[in-house]
Amino acid sequence: MNKNTILAKTGQILYGGDYNPEQWPESVWKEDMRLMRLAGVNFVSIGIFSWAKLQPTEKTFDFGWLDRLMYLLGENGIWADLATATASPPPWMSRYPDLLAVDVDGHVYSHGSRQHFSPSSPTYLRFAEALVKKIAARYAKHPALAAWHLNNEYACHMNMCYGEASAKAFRLWLKERYHTLDALNAAWGTAFWSQHYSAWEDVQPPRKTPMFSNPAQTLDFHRFTNAAFLKIAKMECAILRKATPDLPITTNLMSFFKPLDYFEWAKELDFVSWDSYPDPLDYGELIGARGHDLTRSLKPGRPFVLMEQVTSHVNWRPVNVAKPVGTMRLWSHQSVARGADGVMFFQWRQAASGAEKYHGSMVPHSPDPEKTRVFQEVRELGAELKKLEPVAGTLVRSRAAIVVDWETWWALELPSKPTEFNYLAAIEPVHRYFYERNIAVDFVTPQSDLSGYSLVVAPTLYLLRGKDAKHLDRYVREGGTFLATCFSGIVDENERIVPGGYPGHLRETLGLWIEEWWPLGPSETRKVRLGAKALSGSRWSEVIHLKGAKALATFEEGYLKGKPAVTRHALGKGQAFYVGTVLDDSSLGVLLDDLSRGLKLAAPIKAPKGVEVTLREGGGKRFLFLLNHNGKAVRLPLGRLKGTDLISGRKSGKAVLLKASDVAVIELE
Structure with a gap:
């Protein structure tokens, strides 16, 4: 497999979501497969938060359920984006005192949520390495495996850890960067405010101080934090590449996320993906476009994947408004218009318990989910994305x-x-x-x-x-x-x-x-x-x-x-x-x-306000994307451009009529 393209094995626009069957009895799984086929799903992320299920105690592992799931996916023609499951350690690991992260005020995080671990914890690194090795060895040759998924949203909820494990790792990082205390003192300007260091043991993270912390020290701690999380990712990548040198690796990034330098992260990934959750009340199409443009730019010359979005509403805002009818379709096509070769959701089946049970999904809470508005939109989108197969692998080119x-x-x-x-x-x-x-x-x-x-x-x-x-x-x-x-x-x-x-x-x-x-x-x-x-x-x-x-x-x-x-x-x-x-x-x-x-920088065609126009090119083909973010129909003159709308199958003519929230993808002659 050529891992330079995420489509080399699937040959399609990827479509699906974050699938967490471990939350459900296995009797539900076969119904999931039927609904996935109905919706046109061909790709799912699995195992992201399954560490406690895979390793219920320190010395025991249980892969039986995951074996059965992988077989079921393969049997139904659905590719697996298999996670390393390292995103959230199981409860038993919290017995080790170095595992838990510490905030700037010295408060120790507790188990009971997620991402409570210190990225510098030797305990975490040891157990994570062992888990990834077992997963890689077990599933390396599985026919349903299409890609590896590292961790999940690295550093999203806990990033800068100030505990002793981090302090020790910070000093080691500084020694590698500066080699000598003289160089450190010069870089940090420690002559100011009597901060000169004469022993490495005296150097600490920039914990709570009565006045401004040393800015150079704090800047270096940002760099160190980024490096600490990236060290985890590099460790996982090394194991996976040894086991499966031809399989691509990704992790879900979060657009303009301050704690991690995503340009550095993209160097370690075979394709980039991101999670997009703009507020429908806050010019969401612009925020989504900015995230798509950044993600596309992280790995020039390669398409990306929209790894997470929501079908309807999230659960973590003060008011969780639903996307208006048609918006999910429109914003999904926007990701493809701006360079994505995959459209995914969190999550497949809406959870019945836990902190995200009110987060929207592809299969919502319902006695008959197949007849819900959300699932019908999911099914229609899946059918449309199949028609966009010729777009896969093409690129957005910018000047x-x-x-x-x-x-x-x-x-x-x-x-x-x-x-x-x-x-x-x-x-x-x-x-x-x-x-x-x-x-x-x-x-x-x-x-x-x-x-x-x-x-x-x-x-x-x-x-x-x-x-x-x-x-x-x-x-x-x-x-x-x-x-x-x-x-x-x-x-x-x-x-x-x-x-x-x-x-x-x-x-x-x-x-x-x-x-x-x-x-x-x-x-x-x-x-x-x-x-x-x-x-x-x-x-x-x-x-x-x-x-x-x-x-x-x-x-x-x-x-x-x-x-x-x-x-x-x-x-x-x-x-x-x-x-x-x-x-x-x-x-x-x-x-x-x-x-x-x-x-002479200009749009592909002139368009009224609220109409998004992009062009994807490659292999001698050009695809003009037209997205109407207005609440009313618009007519777009195409000038000399001619082609066929891949979605409707109609010839374009001299102009295109777009209904409110409508999309056209014209393969140009």
């Missing part, structure tokens, strides 16, 4: 990119800044611009290959290594267009101010230096003039001095009146722009519209 850097996120949101920054609040308006104009956009890191992008936008890239700044500078000099927004390039990887003036390593690229910052109050705004256009900034302003750049826009009021607010620097074959305030959405749109027009 625009947004820089995302997890270490910037960790460092930027540490306390004691000139103003309080929210990293996602800087990223979201930029993504929203491209989404609303149907311009394909990827997310990249400062280290990514940028050669294929005409425009790269870096919102508030606060932390920037010198080598990464050189990489961005080279991108511009070789013909790229780069846009950085305020408070970028300020510190290096150790959270130290880059000497020579702001914006540090970006000074030459941007052709300017910044004398001082002028944060604005919550209700303050500043008028900005861009030629004949009136723009508006808020929250931030700064005194910019030009050193090669030219002012495109100036502040129009206050102390900074007449001083640069937006600049452009011609550099080599390219150009670098800088924005010294936080532009509102409309003003940001004016600036990005100018850049997009100049770079």
Whole structure:
């Protein structure tokens, strides 16, 4: 099997859900198989929370039920995404004192929920390794096995552990990173506040302190936490790859999840997958699109899988509204439109007990689930996804990119800044611009290959290594267009101010230096003039001095009146722009519209507001996705584009009529 594609073994768009038959008597399983076949299910995740069932005591294992389940799936033509079951240790393991995680206040977590373990616990690592080895050996050659599923939503509920096991592991991690205490003291700036270390044993996690913790120490603890969880995943991957070198491995990520650097995680996975739960009351299609775009970007050149979503309603919000009729179908097709080759749900059959018994499912609580609205929508979606088989393996191609850097996120949101920054609040308006104009956009890191992008936008890239700044500078000099927004390039990887003036390593690229910052109050705004256009900034302003750049826009009021607010620097074959305030959405749109027009970035076709348009390409084929998020019908002219709608089977003609919440997938001629 070629594990570079998740479809090499299935040959279909994956469809199914998280299946937990251990919660039900085996008499229910055969009915599950019948309903799965009826719904078009071809792929299920199993065993995710089954550790206690597989290993009921420290010295005993029970795989009989899983053997019977795997046989049943194979008999019914359903592929298994078999989990390593390490997501939640069984109760007996909590007898070991190092297992349980400890929060920043010193409180010890208890068994009774999930993810209560310390990622640095030797006990956890020992038992997890043994379990994965047994599962891998037992099922490596099983004909129903299509993929491995590591753990589940790593670090979702418990991430930063401050217990003794973590303290010991943190010191070992620091020794590997810095080698000597002198190097550690220099990196952490321990001359400040009398924090100089003379023994490794004195170094602790950044536990509760009376005032600000050392920012470099806290940043390193973020890095360590990411590495501690990734160590678990790497351990599991090594076992699975030895047993099944040709089977793909994944784990379910969670989009913009702060504790884990998903670009690092994606390097260890054969395909990426994620869990999407946008609130139907909160512009869910935009939030879903942003998550799809990030997940697609983590593993360039490969489709991803939407591993979890809900059919109707979740159980963990104050008010758990159901998705309106048609929304589940629409949002499922959105994932395929933005690069997914699999559409999955949590979960298959709604639980009868436990903390998630009110979470929606593919088979809801009902004496006759087959006749429920939810199951009928599930069945209809399954039939439609079968028609999209030609789309599988094709890709979304982008010429625009947004820089995302997890270490910037960790460092930027540490306390004691000139103003309080929210990293996602800087990223979201930029993504929203491209989404609303149907311009394909990827997310990249400062280290990514940028050669294929005409425009790269870096919102508030606060932390920037010198080598990464050189990489961005080279991108511009070789013909790229780069846009950085305020408070970028300020510190290096150790959270130290880059000497020579702001914006540090970006000074030459941007052709300017910044004398001082002028944060604005919550209700303050500043008028900005861009030629004949009136723009508006808020929250931030700064005194910019030009050193090669030219002012495109100036502040129009206050102390900074007449001083640069937006600049452009011609550099080599390219150009670098800088924005010294936080532009509102409309003003940001004016600036990005100018850049997009100049770079000929445009949607595949023109569409009215609320209609999402994407293009997937590959193997000489092109597929135009049209999704109507409006509550009314719309008519879309296609111009010279012609093709056949894979869902309806109809020729497209000169225009497509989309009903409210409707979808068309046109294979273009």
